[in-house]
Amino acid sequence: MAKTPNKLKARLPRGFVDRSAADIRATDEMIGKIREVYEHYGFDPVETPLFEYTDCLGKFLPDTDRPNAGVFSVQDDDEQWMSLRYDLTAPLARHVAENINEIQLPYRTYRAGYVFRNEKPGPGRFRQFMQFDADSIGAPGVQADAEMCMMFADTLDALGLKGQYIIRVNNRKVLDGVMEAIGLGGDENAETRLTVLRAIDKLDKFGTEGVKLLLGEGRKDESGDFTKGAGLNADQIEKVLFFVSITSYAESAEALAELVAGSENGRSGVAELNDIRALVESAGYGEDRIKIDPSVVRGLEYYTGPVYEAELTFDVTNEKGEKVVFGSVGGGGRYDGLIKRFTGRDVPATGFSIGVSRLMTALKNLGKLSSSSEVQEPVLVTVMDGDIEALGRYQKMTQTLRAAGIRAEMYQGNWKKFGNQLKYADRRNCPLAIIQGSDERAAGEIQIKDLIEGKRLSGEITDNVTWRESRPAQHSVKEAELVATVRQLLDQQAEDTRRQNGDN
RNA sequence: GCAGACGUAGCUCAGUUGGUUAGAGCGUCGGAUUGUGGCUCCGAAGGUCGGUGGUUCGAAUCCACUCGUCUGUACCA
Secondary structure (H helix, E strand, C coil): CCCCCCCCCCCCEEEEEEEEHHHHHHHHHHHHHHHHHHHHHCCECCCCCCCEEHHCCCCCCCCCCEECCCCCCCCCCCCCEECCCCHHHHHHHHHHHHCCCCCCCCEEEEEEEEECCCCCCCEEECEEEEEEEEEEECCCCCCHHHHHHHHHHHHHHHHHHHHCCCEEEEEHHHHHHHHHHHCCHHHHHHHHHHHHHHHHCCCHHHHHHHHHHHHHEECCCCCEEEEEEEEEEECHHHHHHHCCCCCHHHEEEEEHHCCCCCCCHHHHHHHHHHHHHHHHHHHCCCCEEEECCCCCCCCCCCCCCEEEEEEECCCCEEECEEEEEEEEEEEEEEEECCCCHHHCCCEEEEEEEHHHHHHHHHHHHHHCCCCHHHHCCCEEECCCCHHHHHHHHHHHHHHHHHHHHCCCEECCCCCCCCHHHHHHHHHHCCCCEEEEEEHHHHHEEEEEEHHHHHHHHHCCCCHHHHHHHHHCCCEEEEHHHHHHHHHHHHHHHHHHHHHHHHHH
């Protein structure tokens, strides 16, 4: 056969994935659990579209009229730039601003959805991924931030991660205070501040020594590539390192207060941290769940006050069994200025985002995701005769099972190869096959084949003739008993599976 | 973006200093078995050696560029 010279190559864009049935079901289950917690806390859903005008996302580059390279952008008919959303917070701010007169503040809301980032993909890093956010709009006090941290913790509990995570809380104002304290205040030092913050953010990756290098001259990585540092002097580095290495906030609070003493920002930030600590403490959340940690740096742009992120405290391994630095599975903070960009009036807000895709990877590693085996594959009604009348009977049998709440399908492939029908059922992990040929029909009977039990028996049978003729794990029942017997066999299989899982 | 490693059948990989017609295992499909999954046996399909250009009598092999994957790093609003 002549080959088509230029066959179209089927290929997935890099950084994107197709999702399997098992993945989709696992995600749905996770989202369900998260939603339950949010609803329980009195939050309501809202949905915004995947596209927004680029200016509403705040993603235009300062000097040119082109969007930031990190967002996927297209131009509309009227040449206006539109972008795929890169998070769920900016679109929410737009929605709230646009409907500010109708929305009753404080507005407690949640939403899940895909976001897109045009960045280099890697293992566990995609260009499309799902986030599940919750936000409190119009709530100025730190009690709103404290509540967010508690809800975050409760959500992770609900996902089965009790005792295996920690919510770390910091405050942008404290970071600013420290910067001022080491003489990096003012607009002229904005770039250096950014470099310092980024260096602090690398603490879990490179450790104290690596951060020290990044704060000073710079650091060389394994491939020999050199990263320029912030160029701080020894005294400045020491203060920053002291700050980020605070492990017990309770013990170091005074020293911290002293460090930021000259800064109004710093003072107020420390006060807010103290308040949050007191609030969550009295609500019953100890330091093992919500902890003040001055090394938390995130969302360098729009966060204005408390920031928080969730970190898993167990080791995550990849498919190759190697330990990987997992980082955070979600985080958030206060963004008091974001909505004001649209409305011109102060609308304080705080919220957080859970990285659903990332968290799912972690849960998979923990075995906390129910395996796909819990989903019941359909019962297969096999086809022995292909004439319209016979097909009608098989179709009716299938509908009878469905009407009884049993997942069922009739074989739709080439019915003439009966062996293929069972092979199909086997590969599809069907629990049962329903068989009625002319012999059974004449007797008013139906054969029900237990494919799981049959598979088990196959180990004991070595020769094919016996295997075929013994028709293992096959039950012959009267037509009227079809539904009852199927249900009984399915229940029995489910019971066996449960017992097996229990034993292991 | 920068640096490095790697691209051979659907998958995992062999392929000698550059040398005839590029192989294996697994998987797929067909048959043994027209009404019974698994096992076994027999057979078949499947490749522009990632792509383009160059060196050479001759390239999967050497060189350049390009695309893709992986690792590190930067960026991540």
